[in-house]
Amino acid sequence: MGKGERTREAILDHAMRLASAVGLAGLSIGRLATDLEMSKSGLFAHFQSKETLQDQVLVRASQLFIEIVVRPALAAPRGEPRLRALFERWLDWTRTAGLPGGCLFVTAAVELDDRPGPVRDRLVALQKEWLDVIGRVARTGIAEGHFGGNLDPEQLAHDLYAVMLGYHHAARLLRDPRAVSRARAGFESLLTATRARKSA
Amino acid sequence: MGKGERTREAILDHAMRLASAVGLAGLSIGRLATDLEMSKSGLFAHFQSKETLQDQVLVRASQLFIEIVVRPALAAPRGEPRLRALFERWLDWTRTAGLPGGCLFVTAAVELDDRPGPVRDRLVALQKEWLDVIGRVARTGIAEGHFGGNLDPEQLAHDLYAVMLGYHHAARLLRDPRAVSRARAGFESLLTATRARKSA
DNA sequence: GACAATAACGAACGTTCGTGCTTTTATCTT
């Protein structure tokens, strides 16, 4: 790995952390350069535009997310345990990843929902992948007999992500110390409903 | 109502709509002045700082929210019907209010969660009020016998808001046409769980 | 209609923004 690639990763890593707090739009080349003790132009040369930088930040964050959340969770037994692992790992993935401002994807989702362009497209693709991962795990849960056969995996994926968004709101904006337990209660409710459907 | 007050309201109204799309931080005095066909300095004079403008935008949005969502819903019969009214009115309050960029509070919540200051404090207070409204309606639902006595109203408020956040994500970022039905399904699940607790 | 008060304006302030160039410095290859 050459020098260029190394600094490029250092830039993206720091940009990712910064963006988790101030958003992708809140990123500024000048601020990044100051923080990393290099010149604006030197930093800028690694990307050809700010938009590319934002896009690459999302890509980098996605790699990290997969490493921290998805891959380890997939090591858990199929079905409910795996779903539980996904959920629990998501709950503190920002801590593990060292993102001081909370989940970058949640921040970016709200920021970009009205700004068409390649960065938004990238985020949409990543978020759909994430919902797909949840949905697939839920589907195997049906196959394993953990959940009822008439469970809609996509609906469960949607609902579970909603629980996560609720957690993010309670934890980060409201600084509610009960945020984690609230989220876990929401998760268990989802599972309960899912099992009830088994006998329907 | 004097001239000053009238233009001030016009500014806040437009700023609110603009902020729903670009966020409170995305507001710019220059942009607002151009849109409203007045000078930057003339507009600026109505507020003493951009921060005050942002704060007043939140206040204005809150008045509108109460008019559009809360007050009409409180006209519905106590308990479950009232909770349902709250939910349904929330679902299209941004349309009714003419907010092209989705719920301003959701946008602001993510924007401000890492930026201490009076604007953040204002938003936190408003969001707690909102959760309180939901919680109180849920509590009367217990009194009416619609929900089980061991239902935690605050938890239900949290969960219901999570459903709303999930809707916002699906509708605005993913442009999912099933967002509304997904949200309604989530809402019904909450109610079902709530009723199940009745016999527990 | 005169006069005070208020509202709006136009110009400029110092910063910061993203983005080009050109030049210097550091790294990699032979």
Added chain:
DNA sequence: AAGATAAAAGCACGAACGTTCGTTATTGTC
């Protein structure tokens, strides 16, 4: 070690930012 290549720096640009100032129009009151 030399030469080629890649990376970083330096400097400048035009535009937009929030804010302040002094001045001009407009409003509301007696």
